[in-house]
Structures are given as C-alpha cells and as structure tokens.
Amino acid sequence: MIDLHCHILPRIDDGAKNLEMAVAMAKQAVDDGIHTVVCTPHIYPGLYENTKAGIIQAIANFSEALRAANVELTLFCGADVHVDVNLVHGIKSGRVATLNHSRYLLLEFPHRDRGHIKMMQDCVFALQSAGYVPIITHPERQRWINEYYAQLIEMVEQGAWIQLTSQSITGRFGKKALSWSERMLDDGIVHLIATDAHNVTRRPPVLSAGRDVVAQSLGQQEAENMLHIRAQGILNNAEPSSLPQPPAFDNEGKLSIKKQDLMSKIKRWMG
Helix, strand or coil, X not given: CEEEEECCCCCCCCCCCCHHHHHHHHHHHHHHCCCEEEECCEEECCCECCCHHHHHHHHHHHHHHHHHCXXXXXXXXXXXXXXXXXXXHHHHCCCCCCHHHCCEEEEXXXXXXXXXXXXXXXXHHHHHHCCCEEEEECHHHCCCHHHHHHHHHHHHHCCCEEEXXXXXXXXXXXXXXXXXXXXXXXXXXXXXXXXXXXXXXXXXXCCHHHHHHHHHXXXXXXXXXXXXXXXXXXXXXXXXXXXXXXXXXXXXCCECCXXXXXXXXXXXXXX
C-alpha cells in the first residue's frame, strides 16, 4: 500500500515529536503493509512555515535514520498545504511542495471556519486553472461539511479529488466522520484514502483496516485503486483521466450520474 498523507517527519509540525517516534511510526507502517509513504508536513502560513527545500532535507535526514534502523520504507516529498490565496505562486516559486513534485497536491481547508467557502472554491479554481489537481483532505472530519457538501460536490465535479482518512472509515474519529465517510463512499466520489498519521497511538500509520472496509463496501478492485493504482499514478504524475475513476465518474473524470439526482439524494439524507 502507498500512504499519500503522513506526518511522520520528526520535529517539523504536530506529527512525530522526535526521531524515536518517527522510526516507530515507520516500523508500524511497514508492519501494516505500507511500502511507500509521502511525507506531508503542514505548510500553514503563520503556524507551520515549512518549505519544499526544508522538507526535502528533513526526508534525507530521516532516510539515513531508517537505514540505520534497518527499516525498509520508501519516502517521497509532499506537504499538507493549507488553503491560501497565494498558493499557485508558492508552488511555482518552489516554496510549496506538491506530491513528489507532481501536478497533485494535498489541500487542507479550515476545519471550523464556515465563512470562507468562497475563498476555498476560488483556491481550488486557481489551482486547476494553473494545471494542478487539488486533493481535498479529510472533508469528512470538517465541521462545515453539513452545510457545504453541495459545494464540495461542485468542486469535485470540476476536477478536485477527495481523500478520506482511514481511521474515519473505521469509526475511530467518531460517529460524524464515520457517517460522512460512508456517505461519500456510497456516493462514489472518493479517490483516495490515507492515514494522516501523527503518532503511533491515537493517529497511527495504519491503512489495512480502512482498505478492508472499502473492499467490503465497493469491492477489492476499488480498494486497490485507492491505495495503489491512483496513488502510484500521482507519484508518476499521470494524467487524471488516465487513471481508474471512482464509481460515480465516467472514463473522462466527469460525474456520470445526474448532478440533480445526487443533490436530491444528499438533501434526503440530510433530512
């Protein structure tokens, strides 16, 4: 399995607190069947001022530590990028890291702020217009999801991707995150699952349990698509249309079900 979202680098954000924890996370990931991890520390202006160059150096240092510990885990560069009006410039200037230097990047929306949906939509549009594919991280855990699910669908319809957290799918993030994970999987709009791991206990680098849930609900092939084929395509910078599409999309990456039917379904589900 490939984990595209993991806060495993030590002492760089709110993930691994030290090298010992980071190595323990790496061992835990390997034991779970993860062979490749994209290191994605936060890039959050004013809070985590990480840069692409700094992340690359941190990966080089951590790779040395893994070799010394005989942990065979392949690492790639990435970032968990907070929504920002200057994001396109940040990427083009080399400050902001995409996933393995590809057109794909993890895009984190504010968790609590419901007043910035227009700014979120504008950021997604600007990224797409510049040729990037924003992957919206863990929307199932966002407080605004009840109010703005229709807008999320619109962003996905325009080409944004959705990534759920494995522990949300298994219920470890609570009933609301589980319910929304089930809804999005049922609606067929999820492209990827990842660990979003931060430590070895409460938020560990474990994907197998989430994979098993996806395999049960959508089939083994779609689980393989989420955890290997699409993920490898991202690392290879593949065209989105060349990769297997989620169940709700046609071969060109367009929603294959009528949007009005999906919106009606959403309204019924939300009561």
